[in-house]
């Protein structure tokens with residue numbers, strides 16, 4: 483009789499272990515999507531350019547590009 487209880491406990495433990503593995507495998511793809519959501523935010527930071535004269539960072543759309551170099555509004559070569 484004690485053996486039956488032992489095997490029953492073993493079966494319950496095995497079931498709980500499998501349930502944990504299944505739960506952890508379900509959480510893994512969820513973590514992947516959360517990290518993927520963070521990538522567009524970092525991609526936006528890559529669009530920030532640095533002024534060659536003063537080193538000020540600004541959005542690429544606001545910067546002035548001359549001969550492959552970025553300049554801010556005050557340091558654009560045409561102003562000099």
Ligand SMILES: [Zn+2]
Pocket residue numbers: 533534535536537538553554555556557
């Ligand atoms: Zn500047």
